[in-house]
Structure formats: C-alpha cells, structure tokens
Amino acid sequence: MTLARLAALYSVDTSYSPSPGRTVTVAESAVRAALAALRVDADGPGAVAHALARRETELRERLLPPTLVWWPGRVPEALAALPPGTRVDVLPEADAPRGPHPPAPPPDGHAPISWTIPAAGAPAPEPPPGLPYGVHPLTATTPDGRTARAHLVLAPARAPAPGPRAYGFLVQLYSLLSRRSWGMGDLGDLGELAAWAGRSLGAGFVQVNPLHAAVPGTPTDPSPYRPASRRFPDPVHLRIENVPEYAYLDPAARRRADELAARAAKLRAGVLDGDARIDRDAVWELKRAALELVLDVPLGPGRLAAYREFLAREGRALEDHATWRALVERYGPDRNGWPAGLDDPRSPGTARARGELRDRYDFHRRAAWLTDCQLAAAQRAARDAGMPVGLVHDLAVGVHPDGSDTWARPDAFAAGMSVGAPPDAFNERGQDWGLPPWRPDRLAAEGYASYRMLLRALFRHAGALRVDHVMGLFRLWWVPEGSHPADGTYVRNDADAMLAVLVLEADRAGALVIGEDLGTVEPGVRETLRERGVLGTSVLWFERDWAGTGRPLPSDAWRADCLATATTHDLPSTAARLTGADTGLRHSLGLLARPLAEERAAAEGELAEWLELFARLGLLTPDGGGADPGGNGGGGSYGDEQERVRAVHRFLLRTPARLVGVWLPDTVGDRRPQNLPGTWAEYPNWRLPLAGADGRPVTLEDLAASPRLRALADVLRGTSGDG
Incomplete structure (x- = not known):
C-alpha cells in the first residue's frame, strides 16, 4: 500500500x-x-x-505546482487556494500576440501585471485585462513573506474549429513520386499535389506522414514514426532544383549536379518500373552531394537575412541538432562508439568537435533552413489553390532513443523506459514502440517549453496538425527496458497542461487539431478532447454499434467533430478489404491468428454487412455481377470494386463528420498497405511507391490523368449526381 x-x-x-x-x-x-x-x-x-x-x-x-493552467471561467485551484492577501505578479510572455482582452501595450512594452488574492468567499478573479494568452512566469508572495514561482498557461477554451465541411487526401509523401523527384516523393511533389487537388478537384487539405528528421543508419530506419527529432524536418524531402541558389551554379558545379540528377533519374526509374523499393539512403546520398554544390553559392542579401533570422529563432535547439548530425556523420549513430565527452552537448569536448566539424555543422543548419523554406512554399501552394486548411502535418508520439532530441536533452526523457501499449483486443501481446517517453516532471518544471517549441515548429507551415496516439497527452504505457510489453504500467501526464499548450499554439497558428484516438481509449478522454476543440479520427471499419447490435454504425450516429476516413497507413487499403487481398497477404506472412478459411469467412461477413447497409441507403446498386473480378471478397453482387470504393466514400459523406479524408492509394486501387504492423524484414514497410490495382507504380502525373480518381473526386465534390 x-x-x-x-x-x-x-x-x-x-x-x-x-x-x-x-x-x-x-x-x-x-x-x-x-x-x-x-x-x-x-x-x-x-x-x-x-x-x-x-x-x-x-x-x-509548496505554495504552487511548477505549472498552472487557467482556462476561461476556471481559475486554477492552486491559485485560488493561496492565502488571502497574497500578491500575484505575472510577466506576460514576450511573444504572446493574442489575448482574451487585447490591451493597449504598456509604456515599456513588457510590464508585469499584478493582483491580490481575495479573502475567502469573495469572487475569484478572472484573468486581468491586459494578460494575453500565453505561458507567463508567475510569482506569488504571501503576506508572511513566502514566495513561489510557477509558469501560468493561459489558453483559449478551444482550438480553432473547422469551417464548412472539407475533404482531402491522406498520403505518405515518400510514396508519391513524380517524374521530377529523386527516387522518393519530395516537398516539390507535395506542393504540386496540393495545388492540383485544390484547384482541379476542390480538395480542402492534404495530410502527410511525419516529416521529422530520421536517424541515419545502415540502412536508415524508414519509419516516419521513430524519428531522431520531432522538432526539425528531414532534408531528404528537399526538391534540390527548387533551392534558389541551384540556378546560380557555376559550369563545373552544374555538370556535377547534372550527373547527380542523372543518377537520381535511374534511381527513380528503378522504383517506377517496379524493380526496386524506395531507398531513402540512396536518395539522401545524391541529395547531400547536390546540396554541397548548392551551398557553395553565396546567399544574396535578402536570403542571408532570412537565414540569420531562422538561426536566431531556432537558437540552441538547431545548434544541438546540427551538431548531432555532424557527429553522426563522423562517428556513426551508435553513441556508445563516440569518443569520451561527446555524450554531453554542453561539454568542452563537444564544443571542440563542433569547431572541428564546422563545415558539416553549417551544412546541416543550412539544410534545416532550406527544408523549412520548402515546407512554407508547399503550404502557400495549398492555400493559393483555395484549400481552406492546406497541409495537415503529423506529430509522431515519440523519438528514437539514439536520436538528436535524446542526445540534446537526456534529462527530459525517462531513461530505461519505452512507450508502448498493454495487451488489448488488437494485440494480445502488447506493444513496445522503442520510444523513450518525456518525463512529465521535467516538462512541468520548464513550463512545457520543449513541447511548446515543438508544436510551434509544426504549426508554422500547417493548416492542421494530426497528433498520433493523442491519448498519450493523458497517459502513456511505459515498458521497462528488457521487459515484455505486457509488463509495463501507465504513467500520467498533466493532461490539462498538455491540452492547454496544444490549444494555445493551435490558436496562435489559426490551425485545426486532429487527434488519432483509435483503439482502447480511457473513459472521459474523447469527451475532454471534444470540449477543447480537438477533432477525433473515425475509421469506417471500426465504427460499429459495439454497445448494442455490433452491426455497422448508421451514418447519422457518427460523431461530427472528427476526420472520417475509410482507412489509415497502418490498415489495409479499401481495395484490399473489398477484394480480400489483405487476408491473403497476412496469411502469406504467417500473421493470421486463425485458419485462413475462418479469417476469410469473418472478413467477408463483416464486408457483407457494410455493403448491405450501403445498398439499403441507395449508395450501391445490386447488379447481379457476383464477386469482384480479380479478388475474393464477399458481399454478394454489389457492383465492381471501383463502385464499392465510391460507395464507401458516399457513406462517409452521409456522416456529420467535419472532415472527410481519402487515402490516396484508394483513388487508384492500390492493394498494398504502406505499413503492416507486426512485420519488419518480412514486408517492405514505409518503402512502397503508390501503385495501381495491378501493382504497377503510379506517378503524380498519372494521378492527375486518372479517370478512376476523377470519378471518386466527383463523388466527393457532389458532382456525380449519384450520391
């Protein structure tokens, strides 16, 4: 006890x-x-x-906890419990631009705001006029002279709400190759996709996988959800030709750049011909060589000023990240093999190494800036195309234990622990994701500064942010190193503070927040997220009347505050479900928990229930045609596969969901998942290009000419006359 x-x-x-x-x-x-x-x-x-x-x-x-949260209409209990007569002084955050009572700025631009705690029974104060939303240093001094310091998070009640319903595409960027990309999809492709989808198809957003910096390796871990750093994007996503200095290469450098581009064309051709998987290491080798040429071109005065502004804004965090990248290039990603003293970013040894590796350090700072510039350009392209949201970026739940974030701030992470999930209906063994968790006490002590800066970086070029495993704002399953995933326990975060900071930064950016709340969710979590304006995620195949009949949930019973989709990156594509290809794939890899016949019967029974519902709603017409050609899915004679895919999305449009997401591979009939949980070497997770029903890769240019995609887009825009 x-x-x-x-x-x-x-x-x-x-x-x-x-x-x-x-x-x-x-x-x-x-x-x-x-x-x-x-x-x-x-x-x-x-x-x-x-x-x-x-x-x-x-x-x-203690008088106060390290961080207090003040929601509108709800005074922090710890603040209200201070002795009557306690003086409270708050120094407004220097860059807090918005507030509930927009004030006239004080004469010195940054004066403290003070008040006194009233006597017991007196009305509790509301935030005083002039105190803007933000995270502010607070000092409390009691009548008997005791003093306490804390961080005060003053946040709006809710994150920004979506406007009229919008639909958009969900894509793993690396999988979307064009005839210009260098072996994997890049930020130039993202801008082109957004511009085309917004202007030609009326799409309102494009959601991408996390673009966080990866840990280099042999090979690099291709998962976007296990990055080196969540704060900085990976320059492997750069479109080299879109760097302005590329146009000013001297003749010799231009010849070398052309040679690299020719090698990239062969790399791209290998992927598009179906002969090779996406190889981010090979892509980065070519792009790194090209960037070294480009970075020799001097920056013009305006570009130089913008770069210096970026360096000042990112400060020590960028310094540490660039130092780590340079050290990894020299000594490899395993820190156990580094020379003594380099495990501490503040050590004299690290300072000396940074000086010795100055060229590489500067290279990685410039690469981070260029990537940031192209992220901004992609979001501008989306908004210029009329997208009300634009890009939806993705925040992974954690970072790699050997990455730059853990190297720069080892004290912020729980040593010897890994985030995962306990055994549940989806995974009887539990899960260990190999991601060290943040220490909640360290976050609170620093006023959630690390979290705030991370969110600010992601929101900077986004119209919305998807938060992977959003339940982690409340609690995370910690697995001790070397233990079975089932032998862990939950450790709770201060959900009030985590949510307040998230809502605050979303409000500052004018951006939406989408929480991935699939799977086992603790009671009250979804309700709290909805109260704070965080949209949920509803996936068609999981939406059933679990408390009653167990049958598919009627469209009018779906929640409104969500992104509704047919599938995700961790699930089979819609075509795979409709044809039974997903069951066959898992059988071939030995992943089925039951005999193949039982699994197929169960999958076909569930599918039949959905198709019958679509038919009753008039979204799908029986045609007497039998099962799909080329597949073994169930569901009787309800149209061919393409018509069934359209029916799925007609149904999503019947729900009250504020956002409807379309998995981009569903637009061309791709049968393969991008990630098959439970596999590593057995399946090429995170390395597959977008492909059609025949398995042949599909380029961005092919997408733009696809009649199948156009027919589905007509349904989503309501122009097909049959939805």
Whole structure:
C-alpha cells in the first residue's frame, strides 16, 4: 500500500482497466522501474517509506505546482487556494500576440501585471485585462513573506474549429513520386499535389506522414514514426532544383549536379518500373552531394537575412541538432562508439568537435533552413489553390532513443523506459514502440517549453496538425527496458497542461487539431478532447454499434467533430478489404491468428454487412455481377470494386463528420498497405511507391490523368449526381 501511495503521488498507475468491468494489477517491478526513471528510489520498503515521506512533505509545503493552467471561467485551484492577501505578479510572455482582452501595450512594452488574492468567499478573479494568452512566469508572495514561482498557461477554451465541411487526401509523401523527384516523393511533389487537388478537384487539405528528421543508419530506419527529432524536418524531402541558389551554379558545379540528377533519374526509374523499393539512403546520398554544390553559392542579401533570422529563432535547439548530425556523420549513430565527452552537448569536448566539424555543422543548419523554406512554399501552394486548411502535418508520439532530441536533452526523457501499449483486443501481446517517453516532471518544471517549441515548429507551415496516439497527452504505457510489453504500467501526464499548450499554439497558428484516438481509449478522454476543440479520427471499419447490435454504425450516429476516413497507413487499403487481398497477404506472412478459411469467412461477413447497409441507403446498386473480378471478397453482387470504393466514400459523406479524408492509394486501387504492423524484414514497410490495382507504380502525373480518381473526386465534390 505504501508503494501504491508513492506511485500515485508521482502519477504512476498501479492498475488499469483494459475493458469495462475488468481491472489488471500491474507488476510491482514495473512501478518501481517507472519511479526509478523519475529519479525516485523505491528499491525496498525502507526506500519507499523515505521517498513517500519526502514527497508528502514537498507537496504539503509548496505554495504552487511548477505549472498552472487557467482556462476561461476556471481559475486554477492552486491559485485560488493561496492565502488571502497574497500578491500575484505575472510577466506576460514576450511573444504572446493574442489575448482574451487585447490591451493597449504598456509604456515599456513588457510590464508585469499584478493582483491580490481575495479573502475567502469573495469572487475569484478572472484573468486581468491586459494578460494575453500565453505561458507567463508567475510569482506569488504571501503576506508572511513566502514566495513561489510557477509558469501560468493561459489558453483559449478551444482550438480553432473547422469551417464548412472539407475533404482531402491522406498520403505518405515518400510514396508519391513524380517524374521530377529523386527516387522518393519530395516537398516539390507535395506542393504540386496540393495545388492540383485544390484547384482541379476542390480538395480542402492534404495530410502527410511525419516529416521529422530520421536517424541515419545502415540502412536508415524508414519509419516516419521513430524519428531522431520531432522538432526539425528531414532534408531528404528537399526538391534540390527548387533551392534558389541551384540556378546560380557555376559550369563545373552544374555538370556535377547534372550527373547527380542523372543518377537520381535511374534511381527513380528503378522504383517506377517496379524493380526496386524506395531507398531513402540512396536518395539522401545524391541529395547531400547536390546540396554541397548548392551551398557553395553565396546567399544574396535578402536570403542571408532570412537565414540569420531562422538561426536566431531556432537558437540552441538547431545548434544541438546540427551538431548531432555532424557527429553522426563522423562517428556513426551508435553513441556508445563516440569518443569520451561527446555524450554531453554542453561539454568542452563537444564544443571542440563542433569547431572541428564546422563545415558539416553549417551544412546541416543550412539544410534545416532550406527544408523549412520548402515546407512554407508547399503550404502557400495549398492555400493559393483555395484549400481552406492546406497541409495537415503529423506529430509522431515519440523519438528514437539514439536520436538528436535524446542526445540534446537526456534529462527530459525517462531513461530505461519505452512507450508502448498493454495487451488489448488488437494485440494480445502488447506493444513496445522503442520510444523513450518525456518525463512529465521535467516538462512541468520548464513550463512545457520543449513541447511548446515543438508544436510551434509544426504549426508554422500547417493548416492542421494530426497528433498520433493523442491519448498519450493523458497517459502513456511505459515498458521497462528488457521487459515484455505486457509488463509495463501507465504513467500520467498533466493532461490539462498538455491540452492547454496544444490549444494555445493551435490558436496562435489559426490551425485545426486532429487527434488519432483509435483503439482502447480511457473513459472521459474523447469527451475532454471534444470540449477543447480537438477533432477525433473515425475509421469506417471500426465504427460499429459495439454497445448494442455490433452491426455497422448508421451514418447519422457518427460523431461530427472528427476526420472520417475509410482507412489509415497502418490498415489495409479499401481495395484490399473489398477484394480480400489483405487476408491473403497476412496469411502469406504467417500473421493470421486463425485458419485462413475462418479469417476469410469473418472478413467477408463483416464486408457483407457494410455493403448491405450501403445498398439499403441507395449508395450501391445490386447488379447481379457476383464477386469482384480479380479478388475474393464477399458481399454478394454489389457492383465492381471501383463502385464499392465510391460507395464507401458516399457513406462517409452521409456522416456529420467535419472532415472527410481519402487515402490516396484508394483513388487508384492500390492493394498494398504502406505499413503492416507486426512485420519488419518480412514486408517492405514505409518503402512502397503508390501503385495501381495491378501493382504497377503510379506517378503524380498519372494521378492527375486518372479517370478512376476523377470519378471518386466527383463523388466527393457532389458532382456525380449519384450520391
């Protein structure tokens, strides 16, 4: 019981409920490991008793927690509980541009705002006029002279709301090759896709996979969801020819650049001919060589000023990231093999190494800036094409343990722990994602500065942000290093603070927030997210009346505050479900939990229920044609595969969902998933180009000429006359 009390005081759970009416007690070893990662010694009864007494004394004697959240109409309890007569001084955040009471700026531009805590029973104060939304340093001084300092997060009640319903495309950028890209999709392709989809198809947004910087390797981990850094994008996404200095290469450099472009054309041809997978290492080798040529061209005065502004804005975070990239180039990604002293970004040894590697350090700073510039250009292209949202960027749930974020701030991460998921209906063994979690206590102590800067960077060139595993704002499953994924425990974040910062930064950017809330979700989480304006994610195949009949959920029973889609990057494409190709693929890889016949029967039964619903709604007409040619899906005689795909999206349009997302591979009948969970070497996850029903790769130019895509877009725009 003493250990449970100590764990509770550090927001470490000792049990969880995987389903209603069922409670699982977690292993004491997991609780002790989580506490140890928070620098709390719980190794034995004596240590637990000592730590508990110390923590209880700390909480009893402190005036304020390190971070307070003030939502409109809800004064922070800790602030209201201060002794009457306590003076509160708040220094408004220097770059806080908006507020509930836009004030006239004080004479010195940055004066503190003060008030006194009223006597018990008096009305609690609202945020004083002149205090804008932001994260502000706060000092409280009691009448008897005690002082406390904290960070005050003053946030709007909700994130920005979407306007009229919009539809858009969901795409893994690397998979979208054009006749100009160098072996994988790039930011030039993203801008072209957005400009075309907005102008020609009336699309309102394009959602992309995380573009975070990867950890170089042999080979590089291709997963966009296990990056080196979430703060900075990966320059592998650059369109080299779109860098302005490329036009000013001298003749010798131009010849060398042309040779690299010719090699890139062969790389691209290999992928588009179906002979090779996407190889980001090969792509980066060519782009890095080309960038070295381009970066020798001096910047003009305006470009130089913009670059210096970028360096000043990104500050130490960019300095650390560029230093890490240079060190990885020299010594490899495994820090265990680095010379002594380089494990600390502030050490004299690291400073010397940065000086010795100055050229590479400068190269990576410039590459980060150029990538930022092209992200901005892609979002401008989307908005110029009339898209009300534009780009939807994706925030991965964590970072690689050997990446630049963990190197730069090892104290911010829970050492020896990895984020994952407990056993559930989707994965009986549980999951270990190999991502070290942020320490909630460190985030609170710094006023969530790391989180704020991360969000600000992602929102800068986005009309919306998708938050992967948004439930992680509330709690994360921590798995001790070397343990089975089931032998972990939940550690809770301050969800109020995490949400307040998210809403604040979204409000500043005027951008939407979409939470990926699929799978097991703790009671109350979806309701809280909805209250704060965070849209959910609803995937057609999962939307059933689970509390009642178990049958497909009628369209009018879907929630409105969501992005409604037919599938995601971790699920089979719609064509694969409709034809049974997904079951066949998992069978060929030994991933089925039941015999093939049983799995097929179950999948065909579920599909038949959906097709019958579509038919009853008049979205799909029986044609007596039998099963799909080329597939073995069920569902009787309801049209061919293309008509069924259109019916799926007609149904999505029947729901009240504010946003409707179309998985780009669904527009051309791609049968293959981009990621097949549970596989690594067995399947080319994150390395497949977009392809048609015949498996042949499809370029961006092919997409623009696709009658199949046009027919589906007509449905989505409501111009086909049959939806």
